[in-house]
Amino acid sequence: MFKKLLLEQIISFENAFNGFLYFLRQLPFFEKRISYGVFQHNKFKHILSIVTFVFGILMKFAGRMIYAAAFLMIPYIILRQFVFGNTFQYEETVINVFFMMNCVCGSLVNTVILSSSDEDYMMLNVLRINPKEHYVGELLFKLITDFGLFFVVLWILDIGAVNSLVLVVLMTAFRCIGEALSLLIYSQIPFLYKRITKIDVILILICVYFAYVNPYMRGKMVSVDAFVFNPILLGVICSIGLICCVILCTYRQYPRLARKRVQRADVEYAELVQARTRIREVEAKQTVTGAAALMTNRHEKKKGFSYLNHIFFDRNRKLLMKSPHKRMIWVVLLSAVVVLYALSSDEEVMEGIWTFMLGMDTIWFLIMYFFSCSKQMCRVMFYNCDKDMMSYSYYTKKASLMSNFLVRLRYFIFVDLRAAGVISLAVCILTAVTGHWHEVMQIMPVILNVVFFSLLFSIYHVGMYHILQPYDGQMKVKIPMFTATNILVGVFGVIFWQLPLNAISVLSVQLIGVTALFVFCFIMVKEFGVENFHVK
Numbered sequence: 438m439f440k441k442l443l444l445e446q447i448i449s450f451e452n453a454f455n456g457f458l459y460f461l462r463q464l465p466f467f468e469k470r471i472s473y474g475v476f477q478h479n480k481f482k483h484i485l486s487i488v489t490f491v492f493g494i495l496m497k498f499a500g501r502m503i504y505a506a507a508f509l510m511i512p513y514i515i516l517r518q519f520v521f522g523n524t525f526q527y528e529e530t531v532i533n534v535f536f537m538m539n540c541v542c543g544s545l546v547n548t549v550i551l552s553s554s555d556e557d558y559m560m561l562n563v564l565r566i567n568p569k570e571h572y573v574g575e576l577l578f579k580l581i582t583d584f585g586l587f588f589v590v591l592w593i594l595d596i597g598a599v600n601s602l603v604l605v606v607l608m609t610a611f612r613c614i615g616e617a618l619s620l621l622i623y624s625q626i627p628f629l630y631k632r633i634t635k636i637d638v639i640l641i642l643i644c645v646y647f648a649y650v651n652p653y654m655r656g657k658m659v660s661v662d663a664f665v666f667n668p669i670l671l672g673v674i675c676s677i678g679l680i681c682c683v684i685l686c687t688y689r690q691y692p693r694l695a696r697k698r699v700q701r702a703d704v705e706y707a708e709l710v711q712a713r714t715r716i717r718e719v720e721a722k723q724t725v726t727g728a729a730a731l732m733t734n735r736h737e738k739k740k741g742f743s744y745l746n747h748i749f750f751d752r753n754r755k756l757l758m759k760s761p762h763k764r765m766i767w768v769v770l771l772s773a774v775v776v777l778y779a780l781s782s783d784e785e786v787m788e789g790i791w792t793f794m795l796g797m798d799t800i801w802f803l804i805m806y807f808f809s810c811s812k813q814m815c816r817v818m819f820y821n822c823d824k825d826m827m828s829y830s831y832y833t834k835k836a837s838l839m840s841n842f843l844v845r846l847r848y849f850i851f852v853d854l855r856a857a858g859v860i861s862l863a864v865c866i867l868t869a870v871t872g873h874w875h876e877v878m879q880i881m882p883v884i885l886n887v888v889f890f891s892l893l894f895s896i897y898h899v900g901m902y903h904i905l906q907p908y909d910g911q912m913k914v915k916i917p918m919f920t921a922t923n924i925l926v927g928v929f930g931v932i933f934w935q936l937p938l939n940a941i942s943v944l945s946v947q948l949i950g951v952t953a954l955f956v957f958c959f960i961m962v963k964e965f966g967v968e969n970f971h972v973k
Contacts, residue, residue, distance in 0.1 A: 457970070458924070464497075465497075467692075470801075471711060473630055484664070495588060496581065497582060498586050498589065498590075499732065501586045501587060501590045502590055502593075505590050505594060508534065508538055509531050509534055509535060509594065510594070512529060512530070512534060512648075513525065513530045513534075515758075516530065516652060518654060519757060520652075520653055520656050524656070524657045524658075525652070525657070525658055525660075527655060527706065528596060528597075529658055529660055529662070530652075530658055531596060531851045532596065532600065532604065532661065532662065532665065533648070533652075533658050533659070533660065533661050534649070535591070535604055535608075536604070536607070536648050536661050536665055536772075537644045537648040537743050537910070538645075538648055539608050540604075540608045540611040541611065541613075541644055542640060542641060542644035542645075543608075543612075544608070544611035544612045544614065544616075545615045545618070545619075545640050546615075546637045546639075546640055546641060548616050548619045549572070549576050549579050549616065549964055550572055550576060550616050550619060550685065550694075551619055551620070551623055552575075556954050561858045562778045564711030565924065568626075568691040568692045568694065568695035569688070569691040569692075571691075571695075572691050573685065573686055573691075573947045574693070577615060579612075580609055580612055580613070583605075583608070583609070583612070584605050584609050585610065587601075587604075587605050588601050588602065588605045588903065589607070591604060600666075603665065603666060603671065604665065604673060605772055606671075606675065607671065607674060607675075608666060609678065609896075610674050610677065610678025610679070611674070611678065612673045612678075613678040613679070613681040613682040614674075614677055614678055614681050615687055616681065616685055617681035617684050618681075619633075620685070620688065623694075624690065627714075644657060647659070653735070653890075654778075658690075693740070710875055718816045719756070719813070719816045719819075719820045719821070722749055725895060740842040741840060742837060742841050742844060743844050745842065746841065746844045746845060746848070747844075747848075749818075749822055753817065754820055754845075755909050756817055756818055756821070757814050757852070758852070760810045760813040760814065761810040761852055761853075761855060761856055763864075764808050764810060764856055765855075765931070766857070766862055768808070768859050768860055769859070770867065771863075772863035772867070775790070775880070776866060776867065776870050777869060779867070779870050779871060779936060780870060783953035784872075787870070787871040787872060788871070790867065790869050790871055791867075791868070791871040791872075791873050794864065794883065795883065796865060801883065801887060801890060802886075802890055803887045804860070804890075805860075805887060805890035805891055805893075805894060806856070806890070806894060806926075808860070809853055809856075809858060809890075809891065809895065809897040809898060810852055810853055811849040811850075811853055811894065811895045811899055812894075812898040812902075814849055814852065815845075815898055815899060815902040816908060817846065818902075819902070819906070820907050820908075823906075827970070827971050833967060833970050834961060835966075835967055835968070838903060838962060838963075838966050838967060839962060839963055841903070842899065842903045842958075842959075842962050843901075844898065845899055845903075846900075848890060849895050849898075849899050850891075850895045852889045853892075853894070853895045854888070854891055854892075856891065857888050857890075857891035858886045859883045861886050861887050861888070862885070864880060864883055864884060865884075868880050871872055882943070882944065885944055885947075886943075886944075886947070889944070889948070889951060890948040892951050893947070893950065893951050896951065896955050897926065897956055897958070899953060899958075900955075900957075900958025900959075900961065900962060901919060901922060901958075903958075903966050903970060904958065904961045904962055904965060904966050904969065905918060905938075905969050906969050906970045906971070907919035916957075
């Protein structure tokens, strides 16, 4: 079985390498330089797959280290820095968070047996691998790799060899229990399994609350050492985990499970559902133009594409504003929670909230990156207007493209500024609640940051849309460069805000950056937008 498991992993990585080659062929430079012959199986690719398999293990280790930094180390630093009067100890915090998020949450939510990926389809339906060997092999591979990698990670985090070993043993036992429990629910309680997504969300929220929110609010960590390092309880959990592992290895219904889970019809149906979900988020329900939109004289002075765009904005106002309204609701809810927390706390906590709010430059950048509505509105514009209009040659001419770009940019900036205004209002309310209402000049850089970030991301999203036009008819991103530029923008912004600049310098750079980005997008749309603004 282990030999077949190794072959499965090699085939999987060779398939992944073919996917990487296909990704490269989507780029203009490589499209004609990579022939379809490189996708064929040969000795070189077999050796490369083995190397990739080893490299994949190293990448998993790197991923575990990033996970440890993001979900173990950073929460401890935040709790120690911003929770006043805390009693947090490093080792206790890491152990508690690891137990809640890995042993409990990861074991119940992230299961292997009930996976239904394209890789499962390839192994079971194309290569005809024994379903039991496939599922059990995948489970054992995950248990072994997670055991070894997390042990090394915890040891590097200076948790201690004995404590690290106990934690990974406990995690392995919980993983077996979680797999058996999910299989039991799938086979014996189908009505509950149909609601498994909602159950997973509830479990994640509960674990996040006990791992991060509850310690932050209480100012201390509820220790789990008495449970984790109790020999009797540890022996009971490991015994239950061993029994569940035996049940999983001797389960006789794997062929039936495979037929139900990875049939091609199910895969195609899942892809169709995903496509419908993507389209439903941006598709207008009305099929005819509303009378109010056509009979209004509000746009009688507008001409050409400016008139057509504003008629479209009126017809699809509800759909265009759906994303901004959701974001504004989240801002209001989060602000209300922080305000209530501040009002129920002492002056020291209020002072900490004020200080934290003034120093969160990088966080404001990330907040506005995710709260910018222009990207979603571009998707609405594409599916309800541009997707059909691109079939007409006059619509993709340089003059038409420039006119559409400028009209939409003005409208989307206005909508994004509304979201920025709500966030700025929330900042002002928090300033008053914390007793610093008279220090207006200190809060002005924060408000200007929010406004500039709003302008920056509006110009960026609308510009990238008209330069690259990344979406296809199923609302998938067809140009890899679009995703790559999004990642680069986020990384560049985070690096920039780590530079030691004063407030005046930051605002000056922001003003120059917004102006330069607009000029850049204007030139790129004019010169290169025509080449990409069409449905492939």
